[in-house]
Amino acid sequence: MKPAPVPVLDLATATGAELVAGLQSSSCVFLTGMATFGADLAAMLASARAFFALPEREKSPVRWDGTGPWQGWQPVYDSGPAASPMERFELALPDPDPFPDADEWAGAFGQWPGHPAEFRSTWARYYRTMRELANHLVTELAKALSAPAADLPAWTARQHSNLCVNHYLAQAEPPEPGAIRSGAHTDIGGITLLWAENNPGGGLEARLDGAWVPVVFPPDALLLQAGDLLRWWSGGLIPANEHRVINPRRAPDVEQTDRYSVVFFHHPDLDAPVGPAATARTHVMRRQQDSYTLPS
Known part of the structure; x- marks a missing residue:
């Protein structure tokens, strides 16, 4: 039997019940109908491309130091014999409400690159757009x-969410045996809001209905994926989305x-208990240690 396609929901009319039904059947749904998403994405992605084009010596000052949750620049291609041929930049920001202005709120993150100049403002604006969207989605799901x-304040006002841009390197030469752009996995958190380029080949x-299915993004759409913590929060009703990048x-x-x-990983407050893990933080750190770490 041919796997079912990924459902498409218009956020202007979609209900929480429709979100749950789509995720329950397919573990992921496409979202359309987001007014500010495209402009914010384009500006942030342009600054990300400029940053990744810099030589390593200019990116190294904001490299992740190997401790705590992932943040900053991460040259995943440099993490071992079967390393994924990619690099990424990742950040987390707190609830913006207690801060007097957007600049002071953005200053809560301490690893901003110095170049390009617009990196900080474009990433902070896109982060806020996705944070507000995540709040809406988890409220409707709840x-x-x-x-x-x-439960809800831990998933909204106190959410812990990471904005990440993945740069998968062009493979001029065949990759090493076992090296894949991103191996099969489920996401650690509650929900993931993903935009990705449609690349030929x-x-x-x-994984839908037991088969690997190419995910082709419609114009102006985000992919909403269920993660481990949403599976637990839903009592197993919503399966976590298994995916890979070939x-x-x-x-x-x-x-x-x-x-x-471009990925927005939404988690509840890391100190909140969710499912069999003592806290969300316990699960996040365990999964992180099983994935990418700096070479010793």
Whole structure:
């Protein structure tokens, strides 16, 4: 049987029940109908491309130091024999409400690159757009799931969310055996809001109905993916989305190009208890240690 396509929901009309039904059936849904998403994305992605184009010596001052949750620049291609051929930049910001202005709020993150000059403002603006969208989505999901009202502040005002841009390197030469752009996994957190380039010959795949299915983004759409913590919060009703990013085919008609994806990983307050883990932080750090670490 052919796997079902990823559902598409218009946020202008979609209900919480429709979100739950789509995630329950497919573990991911496309979202359309977001007014400010495109402009904020384009500006942030342009600054990310400029940063990744810098030489390593100019990116190294904001490199992740190997302790605590992932943040800053991460040259994943330099993390071991079967390292993924990619690099990324990642940040987390707190609830903006207690801060007097956007600049002071952005200053809560301490690893901003010095170049390009617009990096900080464009990333902070996109982060806020996605944070507000995540608040709306988890509020609607909570209503449809009849989740305890006391749970919700940990998933909204006190959320811990990471904005990450992945830069998958062009593979001019065949990758090392076992090296893949991103191996099969579920995301650690509650929900993921993903934009990615549609690359011919290789890209995002999701496991749907037991088969790996290419995920092709419609114009002006985000992919909403369920993560481990949403699976637990829903009592197992919503499955976590298993996905991977495959290497491009090596064929004369397939150009080997860079690929970019922009990911907003939404988690509840890391000190909140969720599912079998003592806290969300326990699960996040355990999964992180099993994934990418700096070489010793």
